[in-house]
Amino acid sequence: MSDSPSLDPVQLGAYFDLIEVTSLLRHAVEQQLRESGDLSYVQFQLLARLGDSPTGSHRMTDLADGVVYSRSGLTYQAGLLEKAGLVVRAPSPDDERSVTVTITDAGRALLAKVLPGHIEVVSGLLFEPLSRDDVKTLAGLLAPVREHMRSTPPRSAAPRRRKDGA
Amino acid sequence: MSDSPSLDPVQLGAYFDLIEVTSLLRHAVEQQLRESGDLSYVQFQLLARLGDSPTGSHRMTDLADGVVYSRSGLTYQAGLLEKAGLVVRAPSPDDERSVTVTITDAGRALLAKVLPGHIEVVSGLLFEPLSRDDVKTLAGLLAPVREHMRSTPPRSAAPRRRKDGA
DNA sequence: AGCGCGATGTTCGAATTCGAAGCAGTACAC
DNA sequence: GTGTACTGCTTCGAATTCGAACATCGCGCT
Numbered sequence: 001m002s003d004s005p006s007l008d009p010v011q012l013g014a015y016f017d018l019i020e021v022t023s024l025l026r027h028a029v030e031q032q033l034r035e036s037g038d039l040s041y042v043q044f045q046l047l048a049r050l051g052d053s054p055t056g057s058h059r060m061t062d063l064a065d066g067v068v069y070s071r072s073g074l075t076y077q078a079g080l081l082e083k084a085g086l087v088v089r090a091p092s093p094d095d096e097r098s099v100t101v102t103i104t105d106a107g108r109a110l111l112a113k114v115l116p117g118h119i120e121v122v123s124g125l126l127f128e129p130l131s132r133d134d135v136k137t138l139a140g141l142l143a144p145v146r147e148h149m150r151s152t153p154p155r156s157a158a159p160r161r162r163k164d165g166a
Numbered sequence: 167m168s169d170s171p172s173l174d175p176v177q178l179g180a181y182f183d184l185i186e187v188t189s190l191l192r193h194a195v196e197q198q199l200r201e202s203g204d205l206s207y208v209q210f211q212l213l214a215r216l217g218d219s220p221t222g223s224h225r226m227t228d229l230a231d232g233v234v235y236s237r238s239g240l241t242y243q244a245g246l247l248e249k250a251g252l253v254v255r256a257p258s259p260d261d262e263r264s265v266t267v268t269i270t271d272a273g274r275a276l277l278a279k280v281l282p283g284h285i286e287v288v289s290g291l292l293f294e295p296l297s298r299d300d301v302k303t304l305a306g307l308l309a310p311v312r313e314h315m316r317s318t319p320p321r322s323a324a325p326r327r328r329k330d331g332a
Numbered sequence: 333a334g335c336g337c338g339a340t341g342t343t344c345g346a347a348t349t350c351g352a353a354g355c356a357g358t359a360c361a362c
Numbered sequence: 363g364t365g366t367a368c369t370g371c372t373t374c375g376a377a378t379t380c381g382a383a384c385a386t387c388g389c390g391c392t
Contacts, residue, residue, distance in 0.1 A: 003180050006176075006285065006287055006295075007288065007289065008301070010298075010301055010302055010305050011293055011301050011305075012291075013305045013309070014301050014304045014305035014308060015288055015292065017305065017308035017311075017312045018184075018187075018188060018191075018292075018304075018308060019188065019192075019211075020234070020315075021184075021308055021311050021312050021315060022184060022185065022188040023233070023234040024234055024312075024315040024316070025184075025315065026185075027234055031219065037185055040348085040375085042348095045185075045343080054269055059370085060370070060371060061370060061371080067189070068186070068189035068190055068193055069349090069350095070349070070350050070351075071228055071351095071370080071371065071372085072199075072349080072350065072351075072352095072372075072373080072374090073348080073349050073350065074370090074371090075371065075372055075373085076348075076372095077348090079372095092370095095357075095358075095369085095370080096356080096357055096358085097356060097357045097358075097369070097370045097371070098357095098369090098370060099370075099371065099372095119172060119173055122173065122181055123173065123177075124318070125311075125314070125315050125318065126181065126184075126311060126360095127173075127177055128311075128314055129310040129311055129313070129314040130307065130311065132174075132176075133174055134307055135174070135177050135180050136176055137303060137307065138180045138184075138304070138307050139176050139177075139179045139180035139183065141296065141303065141304050141307075142183035142184055142392085143181060143183055143299055144295040144296075145181070145183075145291075145292060145295055146183045146186055146187050146190075147185060147295070148291070148295040149186075149190040149191065149194075149291050149292075150190070151292075152291065156320055175362045206378085208378095225340085226340075226341060227339085227340065229342080235379090236380050236381075237340080237341065237342085237380095237381095238341090238342075238343080238344090238379080238380065238381075238382095239378080239379050239380065240341090241341065241342055241343085242342095242378075243378090245342095257380080258340095261339090261340080261387075261388070262386080262387055262388080263339070263341070263386060263387040263388070264339095264340060264341080265340075265341060265342095265386095315365095315388070
């Protein structure tokens with residue numbers, strides 16, 4: 001099948017370290033968020049994305065896609081956040097079938113409360129052993145990868161190949 | 167509390183891209199593994215670690231620690247893998263309380279069957295937009311971070327590893 | 333030797349996650 | 363205008379995940 005199905009030792013090391021580093025980082029961050037604001041990582045990501053938006057709101061699908069989450073999972077999490085008063089859900093003006101999620105003041109407050117500790121963890125774990133230039137280099141390497149991944153197969157490549165004319 | 171715990175835009179970008187890239191990669195890999203060998207990512211990681219070991223075996227705790235997983239979760243997964251005939255569990259000769267997990271021939275076979283596709287996905291998604299030097303640079307950046315994270319105590323409680331002689 | 337402390341793995345209950353199926357709303361061809 | 367396909371979100375059931383409580387074993391201390 002494939003010609004040479006093996007990675008360089010260097011590639012392998014980079015891949016493993018990538019997975020391991022993010023696993024550890026995620027784990028540490030998760031604990032900090034839980035302690036400081038009773039939030040899961042996904043919930044924090046959602047609030048952060050909403051808070052970062054100019055309008056403070058996003059569509060459900062865009063949120064799910066942004067944080068790489070299943071639709072149903074997002075419905076569940078949005079319900080939790082709404083019940084906690086951190087976001088509000090409302091039908092979209094344009095598309096009646098869309099639901100627009102908007103962060104509330106309480107949501108922004110919680111985000112602000114949690115953020116310093118979060119940043120502290122990330123700084124202490126991820127950026128501690130990296131110089132300023134290192135970080136710049138890292139960012140410069142990851143950005144194209146992110147672009148590439150985002151533009152390759154959007155998220156569904158094999159349900160039905162109806163319109164495979166492209 | 168602290169002075170001004172905010173991250174540079176560059177740091178922030180690197181952090182977000184890191185999370186996003188691994189999320190997307192993990193997702194893609196997970197699907198490939200599910201289709202090609204009916205394995206979850208954790209199961210694959212466990213088999214890979216066992217297959218990579220000179221003895222083909224590891225203690226439960228070391229496995230859990232290695233893949234950043236909870237003990238109880240590992241018990242569950244080990245049970246699944248054992249039921250599928252991919253690994254064997256046996257009490258350790260030295261420590262009667264330890265359980266040694268060993269990969270079976272079937273496990274190695276499945277690993278070998280799944281690996282090419284796995285590597286293909288990783289190559290196509292992660293390494294495609296990176297040159298050889300880029301990968302080398304990336305590996306050089308991540309390795310120290312990994313070391314740092316591994317050697318840093320988990321903030322509050324500290325289930326330390328055995329006091330290693332080093 | 334006896335005792336307590338730490339380490340190891342498992343069980344248990346609760347929370348989360350995902351995919352498939354279902355329900356609306358929208359676009360588009362005819 | 364009507365029918366069909368497609369998108370966006372939710373419900374539902376099943377599988378996984380974690381932390382806390384539990385039983386056991388090993389080790390150091392007196």
